[in-house]
Amino acid sequence: MIKSVGIVGAGTMGNGIAQVAARAGFDVVLYDISTEVLKDAMARIKEDFRRGVEKGKITATEATEAFSAIHPRRNFGDMGNADFIIEAVAEDLNVKKEIFKKLDAIVAPEAILTSNTSSLSISAIASLTKTPESVVGMHFFNPPALMKLVEVVRGRQTSDETTKTACDLALRMKKIPVVCKDTPGFIVNRVARPFYGEALRLLAEGVATVEEIDMIVKMEGGFKMGPFELMDLIGIDVNYAVTKSVYEQFFHEPRFRPHPIQRQMVEAGTLGRKTKKGFYTYK
Ligand SMILES: NC(=O)c1ccc[n+]([C@@H]2O[C@H](COP(=O)([O-])OP(=O)(O)OC[C@H]3O[C@@H](n4cnc5c(N)ncnc54)[C@H](O)[C@@H]3O)[C@@H](O)[C@H]2O)c1
Known part of the structure; x- marks a missing residue:
């Protein structure tokens, strides 16, 4: 049972996904290498929740609860306790590979690792881990709070169970998951x-x-x-x-x-x- 979601990268996509995950009831650890980005991300999230309340989309209590469920972190080791990781850093295979290698060293063996990559090979990213069957693409769209679609990308070695867990998580976030093969740019891009x-x-x-x-x-x-x-x-x-x-x-x-x-x-x-x-x- 997934309780906590770790998000690597608090930029455009990372902070949006953090909001969606917190609204779905998960405890969220939001990591970035930049203190500045983390500060901006939390300010942005606060403002988005405030506007949500103003527009009547959520209650003030729901907004406060969701906001307090997001924990900004600069220590990579803090991602180690998350059950489900969503990586959202720069679209660069080498950067992503490095992150997955580091994640592999700290997460529990049963953790699911996902990448929000828009185009890169999930099979290549997964190859850096000891559990490539637990690695899957989870491609959210911008802005994550509004866009319904999530492409769930099956790498060469992704298991059925991992694919199902990612789809279930997307559904819990009120998204529509579409499973697709690992091919450059997937479907939409x-x-x-x-x-x-x-x-x-x-x-x-x-x-x-x-x-x-x-x-x-x-x-x-x-x-x-x-x-x-x-x-x-x-x-x-x-x-x-x-x-x-x-x-x-x-x-x-x-x-x-x-x-x-x-x-x-x-x-x-x-x-x-x-x-x-x-x-x-x-x-
Ligand atoms: N922008 C979009 O519309 C969009 C839509 C869907 C998917 N994506 C994908 O999501 C991913 C992130 O895109 P974005 O638009 O949020 O980028 P962004 O530039 O807004 O944010 C990336 C963040 O990653 C951080 N970062 C870089 N290297 C890091 C590292 N080693 N460890 C931790 N954090 C690191 C940066 O500080 C930055 O905050 C990319 O793979 C992109 O292709 C983007």
Whole structure:
């Protein structure tokens, strides 16, 4: 029976997943290497709960209980007592492998280890542990509190039991789990590559502006957000890393090639909403 959830990484996804886990009644340990990020994450969580109460989505008592169930930590060893780990750090296979190696050394043998990776191989991440059958992908979407879907990604060695536990946990968090195979970008991020890629090519060719492309996609395509608004929300760095990862894992198939605009924006540090500047400017 899972009681405590450990979350590695308190950035955009980590702090959102922490809220959802706490609302589902789990005790949450939220770890990040950065004190600053942890402080911001707790402030953000507090504010999100406050707005939830204001909108009548949760009661003040539920918000207080959920908030007090989240424990920010800077000591990696504190993840050792969690029954279920969700890793949400940078989309970089080497960074994730290092974390799973360290997790493997501290968690109980029956703990389930999951990664919120958007595109990387769960089988490769699992290979660093003694229990690859207990490693599974759990791909939440942004923002985790609102988005219903969770892709549950089965690595080569993931067991049926682990897959079921991850699906059950997603259901307890009021999410809709969809089990899929371990393939670069899984389902959603594979389908989404041309959505961003073609929009960037249209922009680079001067066919239309950022605002025009976003407007047309929303108006005629029925999308809630245009590709540029969505890249700003996701983070240009994260989106670029995912595109690069899918491209590389498919042996440089041209249809998945990233666009130089993305690289240039990452190099310039204009990463979207999180830096208040991306394709749009934010206050
Ligand atoms: N942003 C999105 O829209 C989105 C959606 C779904 C999945 N994801 C995936 O979730 C993961 C995290 O993305 P994000 O957008 O939250 O990134 P982010 O940059 O907002 O947060 C990543 C966090 O990881 C921390 N970190 C980095 N190295 C660490 C380490 N070694 N130990 C502990 N913490 C470390 C950083 O301090 C940062 O706070 C990525 O794999 C990404 O692909 C992102």
